[in-house]
Amino acid sequence: MRKKLAAGNWKMNGTGDALSEVVQLSMDYMTSNVDILICPPATLIERMGHTAVDSAVAVGGQDCHAKPSGAHTGDISAGMLKDAGATYVILGHSERRTDHGETDADVCAKTEAALGEGLVAVVCVGETEGQRDAGETLDVIGTQLAGSLPDAGVSGATVVIAYEPVWAIGTGRVPTLEQIAEVHDFIRAELVKRFGDDGQRIRLLYGGSVKPGNAAEIFATSNVDGALVGGASLKAADFSAIIAALEAA
Numbered sequence: 001m002r003k004k005l006a007a008g009n010w011k012m013n014g015t016g017d018a019l020s021e022v023v024q025l026s027m028d029y030m031t032s033n034v035d036i037l038i039c040p041p042a043t044l045i046e047r048m049g050h051t052a053v054d055s056a057v058a059v060g061g062q063d064c065h066a067k068p069s070g071a072h073t074g075d076i077s078a079g080m081l082k083d084a085g086a087t088y089v090i091l092g093h094s095e096r097r098t099d100h101g102e103t104d105a106d107v108c109a110k111t112e113a114a115l116g117e118g119l120v121a122v123v124c125v126g127e128t129e130g131q132r133d134a135g136e137t138l139d140v141i142g143t144q145l146a147g148s149l150p151d152a153g154v155s156g157a158t159v160v161i162a163y164e165p166v167w168a169i170g171t172g173r174v175p176t177l178e179q180i181a182e183v184h185d186f187i188r189a190e191l192v193k194r195f196g197d198d199g200q201r202i203r204l205l206y207g208g209s210v211k212p213g214n215a216a217e218i219f220a221t222s223n224v225d226g227a228l229v230g231g232a233s234l235k236a237a238d239f240s241a242i243i244a245a246l247e248a249a
């Protein structure tokens, strides 16, 4: 049985003022059977870590460096995230792959670093619109999945996969439920092929324009164990509604 996960990726948004809303949210969902995760900007991780320490809300980073320390201006290591209170880290988000040229090999190295520090790695995969139109979606996802995950240390307790079609992120456009199911079933099969029973236990999140209005039907879709939510996670009311939909699914 996979525990559901509602994850919020704040991207380059959010200030300290947003903390109180998250605290409220965590108090509302203390007894939830849904894991709740917020990945704020790096500047807020430590504050959130302290605020959420006794609550139901976990805190995560949005990226980490593959190395533990060194001359890498502007970067943060997995150990630093852990030290600040993070227990998760998002890796290989399409915005990192596009803005910073991250390859599958880079994501794999970062995933190894995260697992080495005991962080849960939320590894993102997803096709562009051009790739989908060209009928390449499953090939692209399969390649990203194979290249972004290390051979060792991957289990339901250490890794989460987020399927985020690039064309659905922040656009208000969402794949059909059949398209989501096709990709999630494919990811599940690939994980089981490579990791056996562990592949059954890895949670699969859908991400891309998840809102209160479409959350329930997405959560009822095959092999969807939760969501990686961008814009809607910045509004406590919307994120709470998404969590409630996940709880009810």
Ligand SMILES: O=C[C@H](O)COP(=O)(O)O
Pocket: 009, 093, 164, 168, 169, 170, 171, 207, 208, 209, 210, 228, 229, 230, 231, 232
């Ligand atoms: O990491 C989150 C995703 O990129 C989804 O963002 P969005 O919910 O704003 O479309």
